[in-house]
Amino acid sequence: MPEQSQLKEKAQAARDKAAAIGADLDLGQYAHSAPPHQLMAETELCALPEDEQRSLLMAGVDVTGKDRGGTFIMKDSSTVHCSTKQEGIEVLPIKQALEHHPWVRDYYWKLAQVDADKYTAAAELDLHDGYVIRALPGSKTVYPIQACLYMDQDNIQQNVHNIIIAEEGSELHIISGCATSPHLQKGLHVGISEFFVKKNAKLSFTMIHNWSEGVSVRPRSVTQVEEGGLFLSNYVCMKPVNSLQMYPTCHLVGPNAVGRFYSILVGDPKSDIDMGGRVILNHPGCRAEVVSRAITNGGKIMARGHLVGNAPGIKAHLECRGLILHGGAMLAVPQLDGFVDGVEMSHEAAVGKIAQEEINYLMARGLDEDQATATIVRGFLSVDIPGLPAQLQAEIDKAVNATDAEGL
């Protein structure tokens, strides 16, 4: 297996390599293993302690599996549940899949670089688990598949690798909730995700993440969209997090492919969030949109966006809007690179405050000042995402509305 040993070698070489952006975390401070957890049946999931169930539910994961087409749950370093209810949809733990299904190797580390930084290297050198979700050609998910990466063991470094494949003409919707147990003080989540959207397929990936103050997060994701395909990525993070840095990239590799990123972020006083979205448009007719709405409540948020136009007839828009409510820092770095005639790219970035005129208007309708402010904040964070199933839009709205907007 020369390829496998090559990957290991490259990872070894990069094991101490700092990432291009974001705080450089010392991986020596985390525990690299956790006691294994048993596989659980659905009935056992439903018997989880109430506070754990609530954490999961906040992240859009319903242990009863109601209105879900399949479920994958990983706790610390072990997969505890993996099931699918829908024909044409496969859900597999990645370690098992790598062992038993040689085709998975055709996707593994094919988009993300194993030696990009110490986090990608760690995910190769000490992979805990992750999922492979595949929608077979032409299949359509009626209900979204839910995937949850849960951190329970204090001080754990959780290394995850996911592969998501929407085969030709398929439609796949995934809701991914990451959460930590209420008693966890500190931890690191490393998550590699590689998305393959094939010809005329549609893939939506909605992340509702509930981290906690001491948890740092380093997702590394890369997507490839073929002709006529659509990739829709939504990231919602309303809860405190220690250091979160991600810059997912989407390559549109066929004509009329579409890539869209939406993020909704709240930066609490101790949070340091560096969030980006990059789309590379390589063929005529490709479309892209990168939208972020961020509020800092004393934390630091960097909103990045990058569009690269390599073909005529592409159209792409970047929008970063931020509010500073109670101190903190809000930075926006939009970048547009056009390399040929006939590209159409634009960006819009704004950092500001809540307009007093809007507060007065709502007060004239009977709300007190705090209620008026909270209403405006919720409005600011609510984004209509075209193409997202109503059920998932409702999950996002629920997460946004659950925030204590009046406390901001």
Add this chain to the structure above:
Amino acid sequence: MLLIEDLQVELAGKQLLKHIDLEIKPGETHILFGPNGSGKTSLLMTLMGMPGYKVTAGKIVFKGQDITHMPIHERAQLGLAMAFQRPPTINGLKTRQMVSICGGHRELDIEDMARQVNFDAFLDRDVNAGLSGGEIKRSELLQLMAQDADLMLFDEPESGVDLENMHLVGETIAHLLQKDSEVIYGNGKRSIAERRRGRVKMGLIITHTGYILDYLEADAGHVLFKGVLSCASNPREILRCIGQNGYEECVACMMPKGPHPLEHSL
């Protein structure tokens, strides 16, 4: 009842309103005329309690309470509402949610209310986002319908409204102010006094064109000129006088402020 006594107001250090006295009794609708910049909107904004409009003397009493320094939302909760001329856009807040906010804790049939002002197609739009002048008026009226206030302030409800929608706007305002029975029933069977007794809603309407007078019978008209409230008389006569002689002439020639006009007719 609204009672304004010797009200003086400044905005950014500049005196806008001088010694304003005004009384609106339950069931009455008054019309406010005046050239641009005379202080009409400032008077409404001051009544609503908008920040920046500093009351330097005098007082405002509404339903027996001194509201001169009351916060905006408490005035709203007490039953004071305003249809704004240029309300702000609120991104992400749907008109449907806004109407629900206006209704407070009351259960509303929002769809049905919206249909009445031909606004049902806009309920899922962000509040005031990309609306034309006429659409903004209907949005404001819908919000006022939901608020069900006792005293309603209208800042130029006719401006930017096309002829077809003027009819809708005029009738809706008449209905909100419980003045529509006169349109529907004419001066028929019940006596004027009987009809007046049933009415409690109060209104203060700023108008330039006077179109609104085609839809409701106002009880009094006033001209605000250079921050001074100059006369109280029959609104149609004031309108005719302004049309013939201009504001300045009108203010000079009209009778000095006499007794309340209703007292003549009763």
